Amino acid sequence: MLSKTTTLAAVAGATILVAPSAALAHVSFHPNAIPQGAFVTTDIRVPNEESNASVTAIRVKLPEGVLDAQGAPPAGWSFSSKTKKLAKPIKTDDGTVTSEITEVDFTGGKIKPGDFGNFPVALGLPDAAKQGQVIGFPTIQTYSNGDVVRWIGTPTDDKPAPTIDVTAPGAAALDVTGGDAGPPAKLPANLTGVASTSASATATPVAATxxxxxxxxxxxxxxxxxxxxxxxxxxxxxxxxxxxxxxxxxxx
Incomplete structure (x- = not known):
C-alpha cells in the first residue's frame, strides 16, 4: 500500500519555512478539496503564532477508516503514526488490512517564531467519506515553552480543526480558498458536482494536466x-x- 507514496520524499525535500501572512494563522491542508476515494499527498501547514517559542510537535487525529497514511518529515523532524486493530479485516487490492491509522505525528524539529512549516502526508480517504462531506482533522500543536494549542473546534471557532472537503470521484485535488482552516463547508457546484448556494470559492488545480x-x-x-x-x-x-x-x- 505504501508503494503509492513513492513521490513523497521529493515533496518533503521541497518543504521550506517562510514567514506566513495573516491568512495562514490556522493549521490547514493544501490541497484541501480531495476526490472521493482518492489517495493523495497533502501538506499540513502549521504556523507559529508565538513570539518567543518554537513549535516542536504536531499531532493530527485521523477520521475512522484511514487504512494507509505515510508522512515525509522535513529535515530535523521525525514521523510516526498510531494504529488501531480493525474489528473485521478488510481485503484490498494490496492485500488484507487488519488495522487502521488513527493519528500521525511530527516531532523533534522546530518551527521558529513568525514561520510556518509544511508537513507532507500521503493518505487515502475513508471509504465512508462521500462527495459533499467535510472531514475534520483535530490537531494538537506543542511549543517549546510548554504551551499547547488545540485546533479541534468547528470552522467558526477561534481554533478550528483543519478540514478537507470531499469532491466528486475522479476529480482533481484542489487547493480552495475559503475558511482559515479549509474550504467553505459547501463548495460551488462546479467543484462538487452537486447544487450549492454558498459563496464562490477560488480553486487552484493541483493535479498535473x-x-x-x-x-x-x-x-x-x-x-x-x-x-x-x-x-x-x-x-x-x-x-x-x-x-x-x-x-x-x-x-x-
Missing part, C-alpha cells in the same frame, strides 16, 4: 519554410560581408 498539443497546418509549414529560407539568405549575406571585410583588412 496534459500538455496542450500544437497542430501546424500545411499553410503554416509553407510560411515557416519561406521564413527559414530568408533567414538563411541573410546569414549568407552577413557571412560574405564579414569575409570581404577581413580580406580588405589583410590587404591593407
Amino acid at each position: 496534459k500538455p496542450a498539443t500544437t497542430v501546424i497546418t500545411k499553410k503554416e509549414t509553407s510560411t515557416l519554410s519561406i521564413i527559414a529560407l530568408i533567414v538563411g539568405a541573410l546569414g549568407l549575406i552577413a557571412g560574405g560581408a564579414a569575409l570581404a571585410t577581413r580580406r580588405r583588412t589583410a590587404a591593407a
